[in-house]
Amino acid sequence: MRSGAKAGIVGGVLVVVLGGAGYGAYNVLDALNSGGDGSADTTSASGEVKTGPVTGEEIADASEKFLTAWANGESDAASQLTNNAVEAEPLLAGYREEAHVAKAVITPGKPVGAKVPYKVRATVSYGGRSKSWSYASELTVVRGVTTGRPLVDWSPAVVHPELKDGAKLRTGEPSTPAIRALDHEGRELTKEKYPSLGPILDTLRERYGSKAGGTAGIETWIENADANGPDKTLLTLAKGRPGELHTTLDADAQAAAETSVKKFSQASVVAVQSSTGSIRAVANNPATGFNAAMLGKQAPGSTMKIVTSAMLVEKGLAAAGRPVECPETAMYQGRTFKNLDGFSIPSGTLTTSFARSCNTAFIKLIDDTKDDAALAKEAHDVFGIGLNWKTGVDSFDGSVPEETGGEAAAQYIGQGTVQMNALNMASVTATARTGTFRQPVLVSPELDGRPIAQAARSLPPYVAGQLTEMMRQTASWGTGKAAMAPVGGDKGAKTGSAEVDGQETSNSWFTGFSDDLAAAAVVQAGGHGGDAAGPVVAAVLRAGR
Template sequence: MRSGAKVAVIGGVFVLVSGGLGYGVYSVVLGGGGIGTASASSEVKTGPPGQEEIRATAKDFLAAWASGDGAAASLLTNNEAASEPLLTGFAEDAHVTKAVITPGPPVGAKVPYTVKATVSYDGKTKPWSYASELTVVRGLTTGKALVDWKPTVIHPQLTEGATLKTGESETAAIEAVDHNGKVLDKETYPSLGPILDTLREKYGDSTGGSPGIETWIEPEGGSAANTTLLTLAEGKPGKLQTTLDAGAQAAAEKAVKKFSQASVVAVRPSTGSIRAVANNPATGFNAAMQGTQAPGSTLKIVTAAMLLEKGLVSANRPTECPKEALYQGRTFHNLKYFELPASTNFTTSFARSCNTAFIKLIDDTKDDAALPKEARDVFGIGLDWKTGIASFDGKVPDETGGEAAAQYIGQGTVQMNALNIASITATARTGTFHQPVIVPQSVDDRQIATASRSLPQNVTRQLNDMMRATASWGTGQAAMASVGGDKGAKTGSAEVDGQGTSNSWFTGFSNDLAAAAVVQSGGHGGDAAGPVVASVLRAGS
């Protein structure tokens, strides 16, 4: 306890309520205090904590934390050194002057609770409420029941190395609007939360706004944008134009919520304007634009373009599609080992997603690096995209042998995200790469990436026709049935080591909008990711 610190108890330190831990609400004015710790015992216990230990430890920890005694609370965790600064900083850095913590019934070793706090700074005061949970574990050396320390104990969005702070905001607030001028906010569009935080950090000081007083999460070393949790006093927000479309964004938000892990991006082919970005989970890592995964057969759009350009295939020319194909000691097969008649044209192989039709042609290219060149020079993959926020811009590294063959069907060392595949589809749609942007280039005159060349018109036409076939009678038919306009698609399933079910990928276009989605462990592309893409295409513009 800090020297001279006083505790003002509100209605008693513990208020008895029915249910829960038995001690339902801990309510005190922060600023130090003396709260007893869980009873000590000379016996070094082993095994998981019992229910009484869980209750007692959670009770004493929450009481110490609520009283403002971070030092006492940290002694009840399994990491005193890491927990004490954050527990103490709850009052000193976040300026929480009052806290009411209400635990719920334990679920095994986990104890959920709600925090109703008051934050005060520079004469401004505002209530702050949220929910989190803790887990009670057995101390490895002491045998005592202790709170398993994680920053999320303090706040569910707090990450390792980050801190809670209250004060004058470091940058002015922004009012982000879509391309039609409609306001975009975190409450209506949860997936935009991290994106809006990043846009504020990057453009807040140049949009004419002024800082307010806020409570925020500050990542360690400025590794990411601050996350605003509470606004005590509004600053003057500056208006920032984005390329997003509110209708497409709303549809994207709703679509990804159907799966535990899903991402989707929509891009306008004629301009590169990003119309929607959505992730589930909605907070934290922007997997839709920064993820790095094998995209499966959606990459066959690039492979097909390369084969068409080299004259090794044409849309209506027969192409072999056997059950299996061997290339330099590595065997590849089609889904459920299907095969197509020798007279089958390349459009059907594309629409049915025949892996072997692509693998068997790698020798004919006489260049293992042909696909990486096509991806970079035509589709802009791996160039330095400056979208307006951080993005991973795709990777098709130079490979040889079987690893190069795996790339033809989007496996191996290929790394993509929903943004990259949506952009590939957009490029196939027009024949020309337009670097995706979420903030118009005119806002800051940044350098936009450009590809070395466009696709020949006859290749662009054939790619569009093959994607139309996939959407109308191929593997994308069911997912795209509800989508109108001039439409096309490509499905994909990406196998991941140690994962029982493949990741579901899907990409498609409708008129001047392209979209791509990935659903983790979603299986076939048309089953999970397909409906996500279709929802966005129906709503977008």
């Protein structure tokens, strides 16, 4: 959280302009002098409190009075027109006292049901600097539970659409100067050019702004509670001098990642340099929301078979060229598993089942491990899952809990309690490619001396070699062939489709490598791994080679 904003004096009078679509001309003094609480009559002839939905007249009346009181800086009066005056009053008061809004013109739009949209045109003044500030938000009018009065349903978003619970608006000199983020070749990375980096750049500023050598300006920002992420700048009244912060990102790979995820309503992708763990690209669609690529927690489907295969080969229970059974169905401790579309492979090797993504071949081998927790141990000890990664920004490092019975079998094919994201699976692929886990990083640990996770051991060379070869076959003639066709270099892949309760279409997963770059993607409800997530990964691999 930014601190150290210097105190300032605010002057001026806030005003409200009504008469937008759906409203007639409104006199401010009439509203403030209407007597009582200023609300419409909420009792019936018998004296009973009104119930039922608010009427159009009540919606117009309540919203007009609230907006007028707020715009005039009367935080106490405005808060009493909400259904949570205790929480509303400090934020409404802070609009003038802490955000230093010297003037505000609020223009309501036409109500949509009980919702009233409005536009705010404000002037922020601090330290002799003033700047205009415009944005849009909305409020909802509800009936008070005990009073029957029409009231504004309180939410911080009433004041600004990006405000969350516990957050505040501030104006002043932030303690953390702005940063100029650079990729590994010194090219600038901005939110405007790379929208997915918005939350990441905010976090980088919060954590490293004071170390990057810049000087603060004057800004209006959202000061979030600790649990809600980094602060966000909304307005710059006076520019400071940003410090330079070098990241491991690659501008070309990032551009390709941004473009590729936009083809789907919900998609994430991450690229990692296999030999170093350097994160080369992170992208999400939607771009300005939750960083699912690094914080998501979902079943990864058959991409998990990379870890399963490593465990089976390392234990001597299977080998790339050794025959394995792939029936239509397989049962383990009362739980039945099947292959996509019910296919079977009459005769084939582990490579065949891996490349064609046969679930039952892997399920039939779980009994031979004589340890239901073997997969969890492999994921942790070799692939670094669950080792508290310190990437430089907030991230989730995957989870493969120790399970028994059918739940343990489900983990073999990336279902059940396994939780991963695109970052985790890109790292898994990088580890399979090189044989050694290298914790992904977005900024050098030398910048802040943070510890980097180390896996207990590397894969034996013969295991890493077999994993790499099976992934090559998947990209050559298996389920990843179509997606990886345009990708050059030494390449490999693994597809995945993860079933989600209550979701008709499975999530699409894909992970692959090209030379020294590994990438993974997930597309929500995208279906087969090669159909949706595959082209996303391929685009990033091509750009980042």
